[in-house]
Amino acid sequence: MKINFLSSAKVTLMGAALLTGVLVGCSSDDDGGGMPNPPQGDQSFYNVVFGVSSEGNSGTYAQALENISEGSISFDGQGFEVPSVRTARIYGSPSGDFLYNLSYGGGMIYKYKVNGGSSYQQLAETNVQVAMGTAYPRWTVVSKDDALVHTVNTENQYDDNGEYTFTKSEAVFQRVGLDDMTLEENNVIELPTFEDNFHIWRTDNPTIKNGKAYYGVAMRQFNPATGENENPETYKATTMIVDYPSLDNVEFVQSENAQGSTYGYRTPVYHADEAGDIYHLSSKPSKLLKITNGDYDNAYTLDLAEALGMTEVGANGWFYVGNGIGYVPFYDATKGRDKEDAAWGVARIDIYNQTAVKLNLPENLWMWYYQSGVVGRDGKFYMAITPLGQQGNIYKFDPNSESPDAFEIGAELDNGADSFYLGVY
Template identity: 40%
Template sequence: MININYKWSIQKLIVLSIFSLCLIATSCSNDDSGPEEQEKKESVEGREKFTLALSASPTGETKVYTQTLTDVSDAVTVSYDGKGFEMPSTRTARIFASANGKSLFNLDYGGGRIYKFSVDGGETYSLKHEKNVEFAIGTAYPRWTKASEASASIHYADGRNATRVFDENDPTKFIRSDVKLRIMSVGLDNLAFGSIEEITIPVSDTDLKPYTMNIDGTDYDIYNYVGRVDAPVIAGNKIYYGISKSAYNPANPCSGRGCPRAIYSNVETLVLDYPSLTNPQIISTDIAKGATNGYRTPVSYVDESNDVYQIISVPNKDYDTKILKISNGAYDDNYDFNISNLLGFNVATNGWFYAGNGIGYVPYANTDESDNWFSDSVWGVARVDLYNKTVVDLNVPDNLWLTQYQSAVVKDGKFYMAITPTGADGNIYIFDTTSTDPNGYEVGAKLINLAEGTYIGIY
């Protein structure tokens, strides 16, 4: 668990989201394609209306209110004062939508249940399916990610209960930490459970070697191990799971605040065969340092050539933010896209968005402006070109907090984000994906902020 002093007031925990790009489309009666392919067709051909929602989390719950807009121009004003459908949630709900916006899926993080709703309009959501995943996956706090229009991945790495392995002949000599990972696929049609796979995550050569850390004047041998697994992406017959590391001090074991945090010397990703979810392997590269599991923002994407592009989550300002490339199951060490260097200042990020044809958008925090970037409003947005390795710092408003920004939408060569400064009204920003101008966008609908909040996405 990452230990961060959030310094959030109750007001700042109120966050707003534009949620779910929705489609109204009619399919031909003689179309015999399957539900996943049909949904993709509808998404591309009939994506005309936005469904907006309010997410407010002063005590951890997530409220959702839908409102259909066919016009997102600057003539439109959106407000959600006093409105909302409360999604089932013990803590902040983990939500995603189908490609056509007609279905909404929710993980009750902390409650261990998943839900499928139909989006009926206004404040009306019809519950279609509900399942308890706690007993299947072994925790009420799993992660889940939409893997395709047909299925999702629910997964949990039990890093807190890692098995510490010592030398059989010398019980004082530490060897490694073994961490169990449980994965289950879920069919999104009716939330049907697939087989549950439990694996021991392979220990990389890097994690078998200690590094020295001085704690209160004493040098200790510290060993890294996998603490979290999340943000999978499928490419071909492989699924790539991002990982983050925790640190273990055999001479003084502890967990939580005050314990050493992992120091990264490289980048690693867990790879499994797909769809069997077997044959675990760790791939790595030394051209960057940091985690690959992200936070709430997606981390990895597959481009049109079936290569995986992955942004590195950096735990401190000593590491540069880079985008890396994975081809044919291995890192391409010749591809080194350094966002920090190109912007000219130190940045951190929790993820990014791919808009197609090599173009992406990166919400970033300027760590030169704050050491507490995770909770401070020091964020911006940059346009990246994967193939030409160029970055454009976009002229979006100051005082942004994008730590929990979750989703964006691409439609007809335009990239849509909801951008709202902390404690102020904002707008929908409509970026032209072909433009390299820092002002290459239109300012769309006005978004009325409630208290000290921020919008967290368009789905």
């Protein structure tokens, strides 16, 4: 179902150039077309990223390695500390030669040249806090040239008698040029209130296709009796679509097959396949949904729990490798998603045949913060997998095999009692 709503109100950033940070000798970025997610194939470096403390305010460290198929990787006294107030939001370029970081809580975006080992050279930075109105926006690198930064502001509305009427939501969008971190289009769009007085309070993880940006959203309700927001995920799974790169002309499409949030958390959620269709996950119960020609294909759904033979499954997002194959970090929702539950695994999914296979990985996994995997030079899909408080490994999954054992074990990963790996970039 497609819903068109209010036209957008453009916001002109007077003196936007003043918001752009100091540049340090910056060469052009990777050649080629749009950025696949995950990046594919010809890396100079694999960037392995490590977090310390699972309480949100994590120290984040990166190392750049030419080979992660053997040996061992430790962050004891090694690694480049990526600046962030909370856990860094990181992306890598397809070549592995550049790393991009949003300092979540600091309102800064940085671009680094990867030199190898713990050596990362800052090339550019920009302050997006003024443009976004918050130091806590979210962002997604959507191509070799662009990133999209986004946040939602909400304000409860009351009538003349002081009675609550609805919650006003505004989405703020900013496009950032990755070459030298310039602030480009900026837009503020008033969002609608949905059925049962649900309002959008978060949006994230867009992908670009045919001049449109597809965003996941989360909704909630305000309870005037308690003065608190409530999060019953009983609303239809919803995608917000805006024109790209202008970031205007908002519309919404809703699925008849799933409920709840679609924005994910730190794992990518929305992907376009080779045919141009958009696939994304709903969060819990987690289902893969399909958008064709700008609207949901309600004849399609892949229920992860059903495909895996489980009762209920949740997931933050997934990685599309290509040719209909993807990998999903998921959790057993009957046990829980939190660290003390450690009920996570990884499944290989075939989006065309609508099948899923749980891979035979170690138990005691917690992947709530997991962000990235890459397709390596050998065509294998690389992830960093570590059980809680134990040493782990780089895993190289074979996309061409349906076997739950279709992986090779790569470099050993040193790990601590309250640390985790964000992924391979």
